[in-house]
Amino acid sequence: MNIQIHNTLxxxxxxxxxxxxxxxxxxxxxxxxxxxxxxxxxxxxxxFDAIKRYLVHRGFAVTWVVNIxxxxxxxxxxxxxxxxxxxxLARRVTQxxxxxxxxxxxxxIDHFPKASEHIGGIIxxxxxLIAKNAAYVVDGDVYFDVxxxxxxxxxxxxxxxxxxEGTRELTGKTKRHPGxxxxxxxxxxxxxxxxxxxxxWGPGRPGWHIECSAMAIAxxxxxFDIHGGGLDLIxxxxxxxxxxxxxxxNKTFAKYWLHNGLxxxxxxxxxxxxxAMQKVLAEMTLSNLLATYSGELLRYFILSxxxxxxxEYSQAELASxxxxxxxxxxxxxxxxxxxxxSVYADAPADAALPAWCAADADDELAVTLRDAHDRFHAAMDxxxxxxxxxxxxFELANALNRYIEHRKLDANRAATVRERTELDANRAATVRERTEQADAPSGADHPSVARVLDAGxxxxxxxxxxxxxxxxxxxxxxxxxxxxxxxAAHVAVRARCRADxxxxxxxAVRDGLTAAGVTLEDKASxxxxxxxxxxxxxxxxxxxxxxxxxQRARQAKNFAIADAIRDALAExxxxxxxxxxxxxxxxxx
RNA sequence: GGCUGCGUACCCAAGUGGACUAAGGGGACGGAUUGCAAAUCCGUUAUUCGUCGGUUCGAAUCCGACCGCAGCCUCCA
Numbered sequence: 001m002n003i004q005i006h007n008t009l010x011x012x013x014x015x016x017x018x019x020x021x022x023x024x025x026x027x028x029x030x031x032x033x034x035x036x037x038x039x040x041x042x043x044x045x046x047x048f049d050a051i052k053r054y055l056v057h058r059g060f061a062v063t064w065v066v067n068i069x070x071x072x073x074x075x076x077x078x079x080x081x082x083x084x085x086x087x088x089l090a091r092r093v094t095q096x097x098x099x100x101x102x103x104x105x106x107x108x109i110d111h112f113p114k115a116s117e118h119i120g121g122i123i124x125x126x127x128x129l130i131a132k133n134a135a136y137v138v139d140g141d142v143y144f145d146v147x148x149x150x151x152x153x154x155x156x157x158x159x160x161x162x163x164x165e166g167t168r169e170l171t172g173k174t175k176r177h178p179g180x181x182x183x184x185x186x187x188x189x190x191x192x193x194x195x196x197x198x199x200x201w202g203p204g205r206p207g208w209h210i211e212c213s214a215m216a217i218a219x220x221x222x223x224f225d226i227h228g229g230g231l232d233l234i235x236x237x238x239x240x241x242x243x244x245x246x247x248x249x250n251k252t253f254a255k256y257w258l259h260n261g262l263x264x265x266x267x268x269x270x271x272x273x274x275x276a277m278q279k280v281l282a283e284m285t286l287s288n289l290l291a292t293y294s295g296e297l298l299r300y301f302i303l304s305x306x307x308x309x310x311x312e313y314s315q316a317e318l319a320s321x322x323x324x325x326x327x328x329x330x331x332x333x334x335x336x337x338x339x340x341x342s343v344y345a346d347a348p349a350d351a352a353l354p355a356w357c358a359a360d361a362d363d364e365l366a367v368t369l370r371d372a373h374d375r376f377h378a379a380m381d382x383x384x385x386x387x388x389x390x391x392x393x394f395e396l397a398n399a400l401n402r403y404i405e406h407r408k409l410d411a412n413r414a415a416t417v418r419e420r421t422e423l424d425a426n427r428a429a430t431v432r433e434r435t436e437q438a439d440a441p442s443g444a445d446h447p448s449v450a451r452v453l454d455a456g457x458x459x460x461x462x463x464x465x466x467x468x469x470x471x472x473x474x475x476x477x478x479x480x481x482x483x484x485x486x487x488a489a490h491v492a493v494r495a496r497c498r499a500d501x502x503x504x505x506x507x508a509v510r511d512g513l514t515a516a517g518v519t520l521e522d523k524a525s526x527x528x529x530x531x532x533x534x535x536x537x538x539x540x541x542x543x544x545x546x547x548x549x550x551q552r553a554r555q556a557k558n559f560a561i562a563d564a565i566r567d568a569l570a571e572x573x574x575x576x577x578x579x580x581x582x583x584x585x586x587x588x589x
Numbered sequence: 590g591g592c593u594g595c596g597u598a599c600c601c602a603a604g605u606g607g608a609c610u611a612a613g614g615g616g617a618c619g620g621a622u623u624g625c626a627a628a629u630c631c632g633u634u635a636u637u638c639g640u641c642g643g644u645u646c647g648a649a650u651c652c653g654a655c656c657g658c659a660g661c662c663u664c665c666a
Binding site: 030031032042043044045073074159228231232234235260262270271272304306308309312320321323324331334375385392393402404501511520521522528530 | 592627629
C-alpha cells in the first residue's frame with residue numbers, strides 16, 4: 001500500500017515517492033524565539049513527529065530539521081524592551097521551546113539550526129541570486145526580484161498582478177516591485193552589535209525567508225522531500241522560500257508541501273498580531289498548559305484531529321479528551337493486573353502482529369486485532385490521518401475490555417470471590433456459582449490472558465507510532481510517600497467498614513476523598529485510587545477526611561472502626577492525639 | 590476586492606461519487622455488574638450531512654446560486 005500526501009503545491013493527494021528511495025528529508029518551520037511558545041507552536045512539531053515516526057515505522061530513513069530563527073526585528077525589539085541582549089533572550093526562549101517539545105514527546109528532530117549560525121550560507125545564496133540578476137542591492141539592502149521567477153505564486157496560487165492590487169506596501173524608492181522582498185537588511189545605527197553580521201553589502205542581517213532556504217539546503221540538500229508549517233506561512237513565507245531557492249539552484253526545492261490547520265480559540269485564530277488574542281495567548285503558553293495538562297494529553301488532543309483541519313482549543317474539549325485518553329491508560333493498567341506483566345515493556349517495536357493472529361486465524365480477538373492493525377495503517381497511509389488511526393485504536397481497546405470482561409479474566413477474581421464468601425454467607429450460593437464460571441486464570445500462562453497481553457502490547461506499539469503510550473503515566477503522588485501511605489490507610493479503613501457493613505462510614509470515606517480530588521474504585525482485584533486534583537494541601541485534605549470519619553465512628557460509638565483508623569494511620573507513621581479542642585495529627589510521631 | 594478553505598448529531602470529529610440506512614471520542618439515557626458508587630460490558634442517541642436548485646442509474650461527496658464562518662493578501666506555527 002502506498003502513502004498518499006496532500007501537497008499544497010498541487011492541492012491534491014499524491015503518492016509519496018521520496019527523491020532518494022528509502023530516504024526522507026523533512027523541514028518544518030520553527031519559531032522565531034522572542035516570546036514563549038503557545039499552543040499553536042506545538043501543532044507542527046507534534047504532527048511532524050508523528051509523521052516521522054510513521055515513516056520510520058514504514059522503513060524510511062528520515063532526517064528532520066526544525067529551524068530556530070534567532071535574528072529578527074521582533075527579537076531585537078523584545079530584547080530591548082526587556083533590557084537583555086538578543087542572544088540571551090533567544091537562548092531563554094529557545095530553552096522554553098525545547099522544554100515544551102520534550103514534554104510533548106517530540107523526540108524526532110535531528111537538527112535545530114539557528115539562523116545566526118548560517119549567515120555564510122545565506123550570503124552565498126544572496127550572491128548567487130545577484131549574479132543571476134534575480135536580486136539587487138539598494139543601500140546595503142538586498143532584494144529578491146519576483147519578476148525573475150517565472151512561476152512565482154505557484155504555491156499560494158496567486159499572480160503578481162493579484163498581489164499588486166491587494167498590497168498595501170508602497171513600492172517606494174527601494175523596491176522595484178511591491179512583491180520584492182528583502183534577502184538581506186542593512187544594519188540600522190541603533191541596533192545592537194550582536195545582530196550585525198558582515199556581508200559584501202556592509203553590516204546587516206538576513207531577511208525573513210532566506211534563513212529557511214539556507215538551512216534547508218545546508219542540511220537536506222537543494223532538493224528534499226517534505227516541507228511543512230502552519231497554513232498561515234503559505235504566503236509569503238513559503239512562496240518566497242520557493243522563489244529564492246529555486247531561482248538560485250534551478251532545482252525543485254521541496255517536493256511535498258504540508259500545511260497544518262491553525263489553532264483557534266472561540267473560532268478565532270490564535271495569533272500574535274490580534275490584540276484581542278494577546279491576553280488569551282499569554283495564558284495559553286505551552287509552559288502554562290503543561291502545568292495543567294500532561295504532555296501526552298496535549299499531544300493526543302492535537303493528533304485527534306486530521307492535521308489539515310483547524311483545532312479548536314478549549315478547556316472543555318481537553319477535559320473530554322482526557323477521558324478518552326484515560327480509556328487506554330486504564331486498559332493498560334487492567335491488563336497488567338490480569339497478566340501480571342506490563343504492556344509497556346516488551347511491546348513489539350515494529351507493532352507486528354503475534355503469531356496467533358495470522359491471516360487465517362478467525363477467532364474474535366484475532367480478527368479484531370488484525371482489523372485494527374490494518375485500519376491504523378490505512379489511515380496513516382492516507383495523508384497521515386491520525387484521527388482515524390486513533391479511532392482504530394479505540395476499537396481495539398474496546399475489544400480487549402470486552403474480551404477481559406466476557407471471559408472474566410480479571411486477576412484474583414477467584415480469590416476475591418472467596419473473601420466475599422466470608423463477608424456474606426447469605427450469598428455463598430451465588431458466589432460458588434460465579435467461582436465455577438470464572439476460569440480463574442492467574443498470570444500470563446493462561447492462554448486467554450497471554451492473548452490479551454499480546455494484543456495490549458500491539459496496541460501500545462501502534463500508539464507509540466504516534467508518540468503516545470511511551471511510558472505509564474506517573475502517579476500524581478510519585479515522590480510523596482506520605483500521601484501514598486495515608487491513601488493506603490483510607491483504603492484499609494474503608495475495607496474494614498465494608499466488611500463490618502458500615503456502609504455509611506465507607507461512603508463517608510469515599511465521598512470525602514472525592515471532595516478532596518481523589519477517586520476510589522472498588523474492583524475485583526482490590527480498591528484503587530486516582531488523584532484527579534493534586535496540590536500542596538492534598539495531605540491536609542486527606543487527613544481531614546480521616547479525622548472526620550473517625551469522629552463519626554466515635555459518635556456512633558463504633559469504637560472498633562475508630563480504633564482501626566488510628567491503627568491504620570499508625571502504619572503510615574502518623575499519630576493521633578485526642579484533645580478537648582479536637583484531634584490533631586502529626587507525622588513521624 | 591483577489592486567493593484558499595470550511596459548514597456532518599447535544600459537543601468534538603472522520604468520511605470528498607456506490608461496502609454511508611454516515612467511523613471514533615465526549616455527553617445523555619436505559620440495562621448488566623456493584624451494598625451504593627467508580628470503572629468495564631450491553632443497548633439507545635444524524636433515513637441525514639448549512640439552504641435551494643442541477644448533473645448522475647446513484648451525491649455528505651461533483652456543479653451553480655445563496656446564507657454563515659475562518660485563513661491569507663502586513664508579523665505569525
